[in-house]
Amino acid sequence: MASVGALLMLLPVAWTFANYVLVSYYVMVSCFPNAIIANVPECPYGWEIDQLSLGGVCYSGIHSPGFYRFIIPDLTPKNHSYCGTQSEYMPGKDPKYVFYNSIVSNDTSLTVRNQPVNYTFNCMYRAAYLVNNAVFSQRVATVYVNNGSLGTFRSQLSMNVFTNSKFLYAKDAPYVIDTSEIGSEVFIGIEAKGLSNRFKVVINNCWATPTPYSTDKKRWSLIINSCTSDHTVTIFENAKDSRSMFKFNSFRFQRLEKVSTVWLHCEVQVCDGERLVCQPVICLLLILKVHLGDNTSVLLLVEFLMQDFYL
Template sequence: MATIELASGKYITSRAKILISLKKVQQQGNPAVVSNGSSVCSDPCSSHTVLDNYWRSTSYGSGSNCDSDKRGWYRFVGSGGERMPETCVPINRCNTHAPIWLDGSHPSQDDSIVTRISCAHWDGNCCRWSSNVQVKACVGGYYVYKLEGTPECSLTYCTDPAYIGDPCSCNADEVCKLVNGTWGCQCTQELNSFDISNLQPELDCGTDHIKISISKCQLETMGFQNIIMHLTDNGCFGFEERRNRTLVSVVTPTQAGQCGTQLTKNETHATYSNTLYVADGMVIRENEININFNCSYPLEMKVSLETAIQPIVSSLNISLGGTGKFTIRMALYQDLNYTSPYEESRVVLSTDAMLYVGVMLDDGDTSQFVVVMKNCYATPTENAMDPLKYFIIQNSCSNPRDSTVTVSENGVSAHGQFALQVFKFVGSHNLVYLHCEIHLCDVHAEACKPVSTIYGLHASWITLLVPVLMALACHAFA
């Protein structure tokens, strides 16, 4: 069993890696051979003349056009219609005197040419003049006609305005084909059925889920007719979805243990890994594909309240290349219940008021990680590195010198909450800037609830800019 990497053996960019193993017993068949002396005719579906005449429509009135010079293969396009009518057309229609229609049905299979009778209506006879017309249904949802001119003038080949545009709505890897009298989307045959380098799984590292998808057409061209897909836990199986391509996808929650997903962690990232199994039916004899995949989520993020120009609650998603992303949210609340955030774009607070600040991990693996506010402090400028700092929380504990500071939740859940009385720095500074350094703590591997000093993962910066006696303003900390 050979093991290769995606992108034709090239390395996988970012931290989202996929390895593919393929076991194949099936052998390629011999290509078709043209016998010596035989002639190869051009396909009329690719070699024809286009007629784009709106007045060929059966709804158009009288005229004097004559198609006596129309000899060869033609395709009708445009607003007048894209196929000939199959019923008798009244005289003085289609910009002519005697309109021509098709006496018979269009072919029900593609790749075959049928012969039909074309009739011209005149003098009370729906088939006053007739001639043979060859018709072929082409891949792409249209017909071509081999016309033989007209026996008299003025006679014109009509089109049916009821048939305009592509009869199919196919994806990028499909074509419109006629099968058993019905137009439908069929997979293209351009891919080499046995070329594994054409297999291109898609990996979506979502906030609360991981989805891996494979093109259904790619699998079918590789010989998979009854596609069975599942993860390590075979209860997590594949489903079909249509986007720009038809995909077969499997989804697992971003949580250790779900669908057989495993979690590994270092100081900067949490990585969730699983294996996708693809087979042709329940019994494997020919094709088997195993895809090992993982998504890495950074545990270091930045978020700030842009209160001056946006609502009071804001968020920022951080994604590194093809990695996943967790979302940290921050809000300024109206009271100690932490349930009613300020909705105004500007908030006026006095030095008698209390600030209620909440930080939360939005989605993500909340069964694995909790929010720890390590250091929260105020500065008179938006610069978090300003040497003048007033610590509200230091080493995960509240400032014992400020009796107004209370930390109601820290290191026990996906939320962090603290409160303090509004204050003002000495001097002409009208704004107080709050900065918080946080990290996501693994409850299964660390002691997360603060006691004195917490050591853990790299910090995340959260900046809240709070003015005193003025409207609330925010600025993102870069």
């Protein structure tokens, strides 16, 4: 996995002891997609490395020139936190995960001669992403993957075209479909690598455009609210694991003779399966809306029955 740059967070901390206010120190934090590294100044207030602990639990500091380094190697260990690391989910239009911990002093001797220290730090990661890809072309296609970003799971996400419904082998770019093969099946897998099984990949929406721009007004929907848009789309697995898969029949946009590439865009979410309900609701209502159109009375009855079913 490609490394990402360090995030310098200046977090002033002041302690009061015996009516004296001491000067501020800081902690330098590097936020990686699957790890956090925190560095504090060497010997803060006289404390040695074996007297400082991560989360008050782990005495795992490493001595580097001028600093003590503490590493959280796994953001999402299953069923427990790593050395007191806590996480919080912040819902909304741009949902996020916040992981936080502290480096604290601890002296078991009878008398304490150093000021207590408590370096608190956190890393914030976005939970929703737009994944773009040139899915297929009648002549040539290029797969675009953005590698590496700070404070995000984005660098862990990839979208690939696979050879068949077993999703074992990804096709090499460029992925070309001859004109005579339009209508053939295209198998798509979206995967988050390097994250624990606690996180699930949820496909919310997928659509295709004749340009690389996801906001292009010329678009064809494939998945809407985690449901297939028509019978040519099949979702094999969604929100159950670190990879979600679906297929659709290849096509081209009409009246655009010079356009040969179809671009696929998917809104996906990284969902914490131990804190949230990641499985999408059943798609019965969406299917009925497609077939019934504006038959409001029937749809209201179906909505009422579905609510009663979930209760």
